[in-house]
Amino acid sequence: MGAWVSKGTWCCRKQHNGITNESTDAVTEEQGEAYELPAFQEFTFEQLRLATSGFAVENIVSEHGEKAPNVVYKGKLDAQRRIAVKRFNRSAWPDPRQFLEEARSVGQLRSKRLANLLGCCCEGDERLLVAEYMPNDTLAKHLFHWESQAMKWPMRLRVVLYLAEALEYCTSRGRALYHDLNAYRVLFDDDCNPRLSCFGLMKNSRDGKSYSTNLAFTPPEYMRTGRITPESVIYSFGTMLLDVLSGKHIPPSHALDLIRDRNFNMLTDSCLEGQFSNEEGTELVRLASRCLHYEPRERPNVRSLLQSLAPLQKDVETPSYELMDIPRGGASSIQSLTLSPLAEACSRKDLTAIHEILEKTGYKDDEGTANELSFQMWTNQMQDTLTSKKKGDNAFRQKDFTTAIDCYSQFIEVGTMVSPTIYARRCLSYLMNDKTQEALSDAMQALVISPTWPTAFYLQAAALLSQGMENEAQEALKDGCNLEQSSSSGH
Numbered sequence: 001m002g003a004w005v006s007k008g009t010w011c012c013r014k015q016h017n018g019i020t021n022e023s024t025d026a027v028t029e030e031q032g033e034a035y036e037l038p039a040f041q042e043f044t045f046e047q048l049r050l051a052t053s054g055f056a057v058e059n060i061v062s063e064h065g066e067k068a069p070n071v072v073y074k075g076k077l078d079a080q081r082r083i084a085v086k087r088f089n090r091s092a093w094p095d096p097r098q099f100l101e102e103a104r105s106v107g108q109l110r111s112k113r114l115a116n117l118l119g120c121c122c123e124g125d126e127r128l129l130v131a132e133y134m135p136n137d138t139l140a141k142h143l144f145h146w147e148s149q150a151m152k153w154p155m156r157l158r159v160v161l162y163l164a165e166a167l168e169y170c171t172s173r174g175r176a177l178y179h180d181l182n183a184y185r186v187l188f189d190d191d192c193n194p195r196l197s198c199f200g201l202m203k204n205s206r207d208g209k210s211y212s213t214n215l216a217f218t219p220p221e222y223m224r225t226g227r228i229t230p231e232s233v234i235y236s237f238g239t240m241l242l243d244v245l246s247g248k249h250i251p252p253s254h255a256l257d258l259i260r261d262r263n264f265n266m267l268t269d270s271c272l273e274g275q276f277s278n279e280e281g282t283e284l285v286r287l288a289s290r291c292l293h294y295e296p297r298e299r300p301n302v303r304s305l306l307q308s309l310a311p312l313q314k315d316v317e318t319p320s321y322e323l324m325d326i327p328r329g330g331a332s333s334i335q336s337l338t339l340s341p342l343a344e345a346c347s348r349k350d351l352t353a354i355h356e357i358l359e360k361t362g363y364k365d366d367e368g369t370a371n372e373l374s375f376q377m378w379t380n381q382m383q384d385t386l387t388s389k390k391k392g393d394n395a396f397r398q399k400d401f402t403t404a405i406d407c408y409s410q411f412i413e414v415g416t417m418v419s420p421t422i423y424a425r426r427c428l429s430y431l432m433n434d435k436t437q438e439a440l441s442d443a444m445q446a447l448v449i450s451p452t453w454p455t456a457f458y459l460q461a462a463a464l465l466s467q468g469m470e471n472e473a474q475e476a477l478k479d480g481c482n483l484e485q486s487s488s489s490g491h
Contacts, residue, residue: 116131138187144243
C-alpha cells in the first residue's frame with residue numbers, strides 16, 4: 001500500500017462499460033461445439049488502465065517481466081471478466097490504421113482452441129490487445145519448469161492435437177501465418193485445456209523488424225529470407241513435438257541426428273518411462289522429422305498433422321484438469337479460505353459491519369499522508385479540499401451517507417490528492433444508497449491506486465453481490481484473501 005498519490009497520475013474519469021452482454025457471436029466449429037464469446041470491440045485506454053489496476057507490476061503475467069518491450073498483464077473488466085492485456089512498446093505499430101485492421105481481422109476468429117482476441121485499444125501512441133485470460137500457465141512452464149509432477153503422456157498427445165486443431169482453424173479462416181510458435185504461446189484455460197495464444201497471429205508486416213523472431217530454433221528458410229511462410233509454421237510445430245517428447249529444448253539438427261541413428265532413448269523424456277508404446281513414440285518421432293524437413297515443400301500440411309495425431313490420442317474421456325492434477329478452475333473454493341472480519345462482512349453483504357470496520361480502521365492504510373501533505377502548497381483550494389474530507393468523515397461517522405458521498409466527491413474532483421480509503425468509504429456510502437454500479441467503480445478505483453489492497457477486492461465483492469453476480473464476487477473475495485494471506489506470511 002502506497003501513500004496518497006498525485007491526482008494527475010491516478011484519478012480517472014468514470015469507467016465506460018466493458019463488454020456488453022448483447023453483442024455476442026456464437027461460432028459452431030468442426031469439433032462439434034458452439035463457442036460463444038462477446039464480439040470484438042475497441043476499448044478505451046482508461047478502461048484497460050482501470051482493468052489492470054493502472055498496469056500494476058503485480059499484474060504482469062508475461063514470462064519476461066516488466067522490462068520486456070511488450071508486456072502482458074492480467075486484469076478484470078468491470079471487476080468481472082478476466083482478461084489478458086498486451087501493451088506494445090511505442091514504436092511497435094507506428095501506423096494506427098494497420099494495427100486496427102490487423103486486430104479486427106484476428107478478432108473475427110472464435111475458437112475453443114484459441115485464447116481469443118476480445119478487443120484492442122489504439123489511442124495516441126498506445127497499442128494494446130485484449131484477449132481471454134488463461135489462468136493455468138504456459139506449456140513451457142509445465143514441460144520445462146514443473147514442480148510437482150511431469151506432464152503425463154496422454155496430456156502431451158492432447159496438447160499437440162489441440163495445437164494442430166488451432167492451426168487448422170486459423171488456416172481455414174485465412175490466417176495461416178503464426179509468428180513465434182513456441183511452448184510459451186500455448187496456454188491452459190480454467191479446465192486445463194491447451195489453447196493457442198491469439199497474440200502470435202498479429203504482426204506488423206510493413207515494419208522492417210516485424211519478422212524478427214523469438215523462436216529458439218528458426219526455420220532454415222527464415223535465415224535466408226527473413227520471412228515466415230505457412231511451411232515455416234509447420235517447422236516450428238516440429239520443434240514443439242520435440243519439446244513435448246523430450247521435456248526439454250533439443251536443437252532440431254541434433255534431434256535429426258538422433259532420429260537417423262534411431263537413438264530414441266536420448267530423445268524421450270525419462271519421466272515418461274512406461275507411459276507409451278514404441279509404436280506411439282516412433283509415430284511422433286516420424287511426424288517431427290517430417291515437420292523439420294529442410295525443404296519447406298516436403299513438410300506436411302496442417303490437415304495431414306491432424307490425421308496423424310488423432311489416432312494416437314489416449315484417455316480421451318478423462319478431463320484435462322484431471323490429467324494435469326490441477327483443481328478445476330485453478331483456484332481454491334472460498335470455503336477453504338480463512339476470512340478476515342472485513343472479508344466475512346463483505347461476503348455476507350453486511351453493510352453495517354463493513355461500516356464499523358472501515359470507521360475503526362480509519363486512514364491507517366493511506367501511509368505517508370501527513371508527510372506528503374506537509375510539503376504541499378497550502379492554497380485556499382487545498383484548504384477547501386481538506387475541509388471537504390473532514391466534512392465527509394463526519395458524515396460517514398454519523399451514517400449520513402448521502403452527505404458523505406457529496407463531500408468525498410468534492411475531495412476527489414477538486415483536490416490534488418487521491419486516497420484509496422476515501423474511495424472505499426464512498427463505495428460503501430453508494431452501497432448504502434443502493435447505487436451498486438457507482439460502488440463497484442469506486443472499489444476498482446481504489447485498486448488502481450493500491451493494486452495489492454485486500455479491502456478494495458472485498459468491497460468489489462460486496463458490490464458484485466449487490467448486483468447478483470455471485471461467481472464474480474467469489475473471485476474477488478479469493479483475490480483479496482490470497483493477497484492478505486501472502487502479505488501476512490511475508491511474501
